[in-house]
Amino acid sequence: MTNITLEVEGMSCQHCVNSIEGALKEIGAAGKVDLNSNRVAVDYDENRVTLEAIKEAIEEQGYEVV
Amino acid sequence: MTNITLEVEGMSCQHCVNSIEGALKEIGAAGKVDLNSNRVAVDYDENRVTLEAIKEAIEEQGYEVV
Numbered sequence: 654m655t656n657i658t659l660e661v662e663g664m665s666c667q668h669c670v671n672s673i674e675g676a677l678k679e680i681g682a683a684g685k686v687d688l689n690s691n692r693v694a695v696d697y698d699e700n701r702v703t704l705e706a707i708k709e710a711i712e713e714q715g716y717e718v719v
Numbered sequence: 720m721t722n723i724t725l726e727v728e729g730m731s732c733q734h735c736v737n738s739i740e741g742a743l744k745e746i747g748a749a750g751k752v753d754l755n756s757n758r759v760a761v762d763y764d765e766n767r768v769t770l771e772a773i774k775e776a777i778e779e780q781g782y783e784v785v
Contacts, residue, residue, distance in 0.1 A: 667781075668734030715733070 657704065658694045660719040661686075661711055669716070676710040723770065724760045726785040727752075727777055735782070742776040 664673065670686040673693060677684035682697035684707075695707055708718045730739065736752040739759060743750035748763035750773075761773055774784045 663732075665731035666729075666735060668738065669732060672734065 654696055655699045656694065656696050657707075658692050659708070659711070660691055661693050662691065662717040662719055664688055664691060664693075664716060669714075672714045673711055673716065676714050677707065680706055680710050682707055682710075720762055721765045722760065722762050723773075724758050725774070725777070726757055727759050728757065728783040728785055730754055730757060730759075730782060735780075738780045739777055739782065742780050743773065746772055746776050748773055748776075 661673070664670065664686060665688070670688065673686050674684045677693075677695060680702055682695050682702050684696075685694045686692075687694070693711065697707060711718055727739070730736065730752060731754070736754065739752050740750045743759075743761060746768055748761050748768050750762075751760045752758075753760070759777065763773060777784055
Protein backbone atom coordinates (compact mmCIF):
# COMPACT_ATOMS: atom_id res chain seq x y z
CA MET A 654 0.00 0.00 0.00
CA THR A 655 1.25 3.44 -0.93
CA ASN A 656 0.35 6.70 0.77
CA ILE A 657 0.58 10.12 -0.80
CA THR A 658 -0.65 13.52 0.32
CA LEU A 659 -1.79 15.93 -2.37
CA GLU A 660 -2.50 19.64 -2.08
CA VAL A 661 -5.88 20.40 -3.65
CA GLU A 662 -7.51 23.78 -4.26
CA GLY A 663 -11.21 24.57 -4.04
CA MET A 664 -12.35 22.17 -1.32
CA SER A 665 -14.67 24.20 0.85
CA CYS A 666 -17.28 22.09 2.63
CA GLN A 667 -18.48 18.64 3.59
CA HIS A 668 -20.03 18.17 0.14
CA CYS A 669 -16.57 18.63 -1.36
CA VAL A 670 -15.15 16.10 1.06
CA ASN A 671 -17.80 13.58 0.10
CA SER A 672 -17.36 14.06 -3.63
CA ILE A 673 -13.59 13.68 -3.53
CA GLU A 674 -13.53 10.76 -1.10
CA GLY A 675 -16.32 9.09 -3.10
CA ALA A 676 -14.47 9.53 -6.40
CA LEU A 677 -11.31 8.02 -4.92
CA LYS A 678 -13.27 5.09 -3.54
CA GLU A 679 -14.68 4.44 -7.00
CA ILE A 680 -11.24 3.95 -8.46
CA GLY A 681 -10.17 1.71 -5.58
CA ALA A 682 -8.20 4.22 -3.51
CA ALA A 683 -8.93 5.46 0.03
CA GLY A 684 -8.84 9.24 0.42
CA LYS A 685 -9.12 11.44 3.47
CA VAL A 686 -9.70 15.15 2.94
CA ASP A 687 -8.48 17.76 5.42
CA LEU A 688 -10.33 20.99 4.68
CA ASN A 689 -8.15 23.03 7.02
CA SER A 690 -4.90 22.23 5.24
CA ASN A 691 -6.35 21.80 1.73
CA ARG A 692 -4.81 18.36 1.57
CA VAL A 693 -5.98 14.92 0.56
CA ALA A 694 -4.18 11.88 1.96
CA VAL A 695 -4.60 8.86 -0.28
CA ASP A 696 -3.84 5.20 0.39
CA TYR A 697 -3.64 3.07 -2.73
CA ASP A 698 -2.12 -0.04 -4.23
CA GLU A 699 0.39 0.97 -6.89
CA ASN A 700 -0.25 -2.29 -8.73
CA ARG A 701 -3.90 -1.37 -9.22
CA VAL A 702 -4.15 2.43 -9.22
CA THR A 703 -1.85 5.04 -10.71
CA LEU A 704 -1.11 8.44 -9.23
CA GLU A 705 -2.31 9.89 -12.53
CA ALA A 706 -5.71 8.19 -12.06
CA ILE A 707 -5.93 9.61 -8.54
CA LYS A 708 -5.24 13.14 -9.75
CA GLU A 709 -7.76 12.72 -12.58
CA ALA A 710 -10.44 11.47 -10.19
CA ILE A 711 -10.01 14.58 -8.05
CA GLU A 712 -9.90 16.97 -10.99
CA GLU A 713 -13.00 15.42 -12.56
CA GLN A 714 -14.88 16.54 -9.44
CA GLY A 715 -13.91 20.12 -10.22
CA TYR A 716 -10.86 20.61 -7.99
CA GLU A 717 -7.31 21.45 -8.86
CA VAL A 718 -4.40 19.32 -7.69
CA VAL A 719 -1.58 21.79 -7.09
CA MET B 720 -46.22 34.69 -6.37
CA THR B 721 -44.12 36.08 -3.54
CA ASN B 722 -40.42 36.80 -3.63
CA ILE B 723 -38.16 37.03 -0.63
CA THR B 724 -34.40 37.23 -0.29
CA LEU B 725 -32.82 35.53 2.71
CA GLU B 726 -29.29 35.87 4.05
CA VAL B 727 -27.81 32.42 4.61
CA GLU B 728 -24.51 31.47 6.23
CA GLY B 729 -22.27 28.59 5.25
CA MET B 730 -22.89 28.36 1.52
CA SER B 731 -19.50 27.85 -0.03
CA CYS B 732 -19.62 25.98 -3.32
CA GLN B 733 -21.73 24.65 -6.16
CA HIS B 734 -22.69 21.60 -4.10
CA CYS B 735 -24.20 23.94 -1.54
CA VAL B 736 -26.10 25.76 -4.27
CA ASN B 737 -27.49 22.47 -5.55
CA SER B 738 -28.53 21.20 -2.14
CA ILE B 739 -30.35 24.40 -1.20
CA GLU B 740 -32.01 24.94 -4.56
CA GLY B 741 -32.98 21.24 -4.63
CA ALA B 742 -34.50 21.38 -1.14
CA LEU B 743 -36.55 24.45 -2.05
CA LYS B 744 -37.76 22.80 -5.24
CA GLU B 745 -38.93 19.81 -3.19
CA ILE B 746 -41.27 21.98 -1.11
CA GLY B 747 -42.58 23.75 -4.22
CA ALA B 748 -40.52 26.95 -4.07
CA ALA B 749 -37.98 28.24 -6.58
CA GLY B 750 -34.68 29.32 -5.04
CA LYS B 751 -31.65 31.01 -6.55
CA VAL B 752 -28.47 31.08 -4.50
CA ASP B 753 -25.90 33.86 -4.87
CA LEU B 754 -22.67 32.64 -3.29
CA ASN B 755 -21.01 36.05 -3.53
CA SER B 756 -23.61 37.82 -1.42
CA ASN B 757 -24.60 34.83 0.76
CA ARG B 758 -28.18 35.33 -0.28
CA VAL B 759 -30.98 33.10 -1.48
CA ALA B 760 -33.79 34.61 -3.53
CA VAL B 761 -36.96 32.55 -3.31
CA ASP B 762 -40.12 32.72 -5.38
CA TYR B 763 -43.09 30.98 -3.80
CA ASP B 764 -46.86 30.89 -3.61
CA GLU B 765 -47.95 32.04 -0.15
CA ASN B 766 -51.08 29.90 -0.44
CA ARG B 767 -49.00 26.75 -0.76
CA VAL B 768 -45.68 27.36 1.00
CA THR B 769 -44.90 29.22 4.21
CA LEU B 770 -41.82 31.29 4.89
CA GLU B 771 -41.24 29.03 7.89
CA ALA B 772 -41.13 25.97 5.63
CA ILE B 773 -38.62 27.73 3.37
CA LYS B 774 -36.32 28.52 6.28
CA GLU B 775 -36.64 24.96 7.57
CA ALA B 776 -35.78 23.49 4.18
CA ILE B 777 -32.59 25.54 4.06
CA GLU B 778 -31.63 24.79 7.65
CA GLU B 779 -32.22 21.06 7.18
CA GLN B 780 -29.46 21.15 4.59
CA GLY B 781 -27.08 22.41 7.27
CA TYR B 782 -27.13 26.17 6.66
CA GLU B 783 -28.16 29.00 8.92
CA VAL B 784 -30.72 31.56 7.86
CA VAL B 785 -29.61 34.82 9.45
